[in-house]
Amino acid sequence: MNDGQRLLEVNNLRKHFPIQHGLLRREIGRIRAVDDVSFYIGESETLGLVGESGCGKTTTARCILRAVDPTSGEILFRSEDGSTVDVATAPRAQMRSLRHEMQMIFQDPFSSLNPRMTLMDIVGEPLVISGYPRSEREDRVAELLRVVGLRPEFMRRFPHAFSGGQRQRIGIARALALNPRLIVADEPVSALDVSVQAQVLNLMMDLQSELGLTYLFVAHDLSVVKHISDRIAVMYVGKLVEMAPTDALFATPRHPYTAALLSSVPDPDPRTVRERVVLQGEVANPANPPAGCYFNPRCEYATDICRSETPQLREIAPNHFAACHRADELALAGVV
Numbered sequence: 542m543n544d545g546q547r548l549l550e551v552n553n554l555r556k557h558f559p560i561q562h563g564l565l566r567r568e569i570g571r572i573r574a575v576d577d578v579s580f581y582i583g584e585s586e587t588l589g590l591v592g593e594s595g596c597g598k599t600t601t602a603r604c605i606l607r608a609v610d611p612t613s614g615e616i617l618f619r620s621e622d623g624s625t626v627d628v629a630t631a632p633r634a635q636m637r638s639l640r641h642e643m644q645m646i647f648q649d650p651f652s653s654l655n656p657r658m659t660l661m662d663i664v665g666e667p668l669v670i671s672g673y674p675r676s677e678r679e680d681r682v683a684e685l686l687r688v689v690g691l692r693p694e695f696m697r698r699f700p701h702a703f704s705g706g707q708r709q710r711i712g713i714a715r716a717l718a719l720n721p722r723l724i725v726a727d728e729p730v731s732a733l734d735v736s737v738q739a740q741v742l743n744l745m746m747d748l749q750s751e752l753g754l755t756y757l758f759v760a761h762d763l764s765v766v767k768h769i770s771d772r773i774a775v776m777y778v779g780k781l782v783e784m785a786p787t788d789a790l791f792a793t794p795r796h797p798y799t800a801a802l803l804s805s806v807p808d809p810d811p812r813t814v815r816e817r818v819v820l821q822g823e824v825a826n827p828a829n830p831p832a833g834c835y836f837n838p839r840c841e842y843a844t845d846i847c848r849s850e851t852p853q854l855r856e857i858a859p860n861h862f863a864a865c866h867r868a869d870e871l872a873l874a875g876v877v
């Protein structure tokens with residue numbers, strides 16, 4: 542992948558939610574859910590976006606699909622006609638025509654499917670909305686079910702007849718209906734059993750190589766994104782704190798927060814003894830973050846500069862970025 546093949550480029554994205562008070566709804570503060578986030582995703586690449594709950598990863602994903610309007614920043618998407626569209630400011634009518642190129646897979650396969658609709662209606666709904674010829678809809682739904690490993694004769698059944706993993710396959714089939722190029726997957730396997738998680742991840746990887754899909758894969762758990770992601774971006778309180786190719790991030794983390802997350806990744810070899818970093822204190826409040834590095838109250842390496850100056854994301858090694866004043870000197874433990 543090179544710069545010329547970027548499908549999505551996010552520059553200085555911010556999403557702040559006002560905190561209002563009183564009858565006049567006076568603004569008394571702001572929750573900085575996403576605060577100056579920049580990254581790109583190459584064509585057919587998977588970027589894992591990881592962080593604890595409330596770190597802003599889902600809000601980032603929702604901004605990219607314009608499910609919420611960003612406060613500022615650019616979201617440049619290279620459309621299939623070769624033009625670049627700024628999703629952050631595109632008029633609603635233009636967004637409607639872009640919708641088929643960008644789709645979402647949701648976290649909860651139990652609540653994201655309408656229990657009163659058959660698979661034909663659920664998977665076929667995007668086809669109806671886009672004006673797909675009626676006579677060809679059933680064949681297309683059958684094909685989509687086959688692609689995700691479900692039998693086409695299931696199309697008259699309702700979601701309750703299926704297991705969690707099968708329901709997530711239905712959600713994927715629906716997302717694929719209009720041949721999207723970018724899929725934003727918001728914790729797509731976290732509601733599933735571990736054995737089923739692997740099946741769904743394998744399916745997503747197979748679909749990617751067959752269809753050339755590009756994924757933004759949101760998760761709270763590094764072990765989930767390890768095998769599917771080419772690169773991983775780690776978020777903490779609305780900001781990116783580290784971004785690197787997956788192998789480099791696991792082997793040589795450059796930010797203490799990433800190292801702490803890695804220390805809780807289960808090791809498949811039970812003989813391995815790893816020191817677990819137990820994070821002290823609570824995640825910072827995005828409405829009132831601490832001065833300096835937002836991670837400083839929980840960081841065992843914090844010094845004076847960490848309490849006064851906010852570190853910028855900078856390139857520490859080729860294609861390996863970290864926002865830590867001490868990234869060059871710390872030798873943090875990774876996972877091989």
Ligand code: SF4
Nearest residue numbers: 834837840847865866
């Ligand atoms: Fe820790 Fe300082 Fe680095 Fe923040 S900048 S992660 S407080 S060492």
